[in-house]
Amino acid sequence: MHSLTRFLLAAAPTIALAIHIPRQGVDFVDPRIDGGSMLDDAGNGLGEPLNVIISGLSSSPVLTSEGIVNYAKAIGFSEECLGIHLGDPQSANLGDGRGPVNQTIELRQDYGDPDLGTCLESLIGGNHFRVFPQTGPLHPTNALFLAVSQEENVSQSHTISPDGYNVGRNLLVSNAIGDTSFGGVNYHTEAQNLTGLLAVGSGGVNHDIALDGIVTLLTVTITN
Template structure:
């Protein structure tokens, strides 16, 4: 199943993109949601949650932290918006300890198998990596950081369940594709990574699908060249 990501849809057209305008840069990478009544697990609607296992630092280039900028960055590292703009399943919410309480995901992004235009349709059918974005921007902890719930899901025949070890696999895939220099839509990015412990607990307690995680959160700092 995991090997299916090697498929290519290079024969399909690539979508174009215009980035958002600049914003003021924040002064902190992120705030720990646990310190102010938040959680590093989403609310999946069943009393369980998915780990917020990747953070795009608030010290990244400001354009990366905008809605349009985050989508362009996602396209630079092998992901894109959902197939034909259609979302299957309900959104999840997260409380990032910023005073906003539980807020629904900003967007859900899927692996695009080499084509940012329609490649996510293959992910919807065959499975692959995907992530949900949550923004830490409330008045009590306004880092501007993007908290991502990343996972690797099985194909449609398995009802898109998360693959065993799928949270750690999804995180590691995204990080490996993001590191170094990438580009999309005329924008070039340089990404560095740091693994952080102590934000998430290792194990399966409270985790959706009873899947164990290693407790590592990867902090990405993304700089536009």
């Protein structure tokens, strides 16, 4: 067999694979590319950081409304106390073609009790996060952008704690990393810190609280 023929036959499988196997998605798309922001809109001209992103490459059930609630319960959060939400919802523009969209849900630290523990959080404060999915027509990644923060107790009107954005992010991530489970669903979570998405400092940030500029990307895999 001619050497050129042998070369083409040997190369053909590699060429075919490169052409016919498409990329299966992305972690997320930077909202700023198409006019969005990595700060949500707190309704006062300032914003709170979208400081945790659950990757669009996570197991798809995690990225649904029911799925994020079950995952939240696996890492120490649950729905608000008795379903009661105080305060106006915040919105975010994720640059996905929908413009500003209100949070889909707010989840609070449950202190080990997914049924009533968030009532305690409402009294004494703790960690909480708002969920914003990137699902618009420009960038339907299904990634979930989370605005995470540690807040003070009810006597302090639930204001954000000093350094509460960085602290809240770190607490959520430390609870999430590794293997967790809830409701018969087992999760494995890996984390990666990203820089360059959020500015360092307090410019435009609600409560004038400085950020360290880190966004943590979580990839969540259902293992059962």
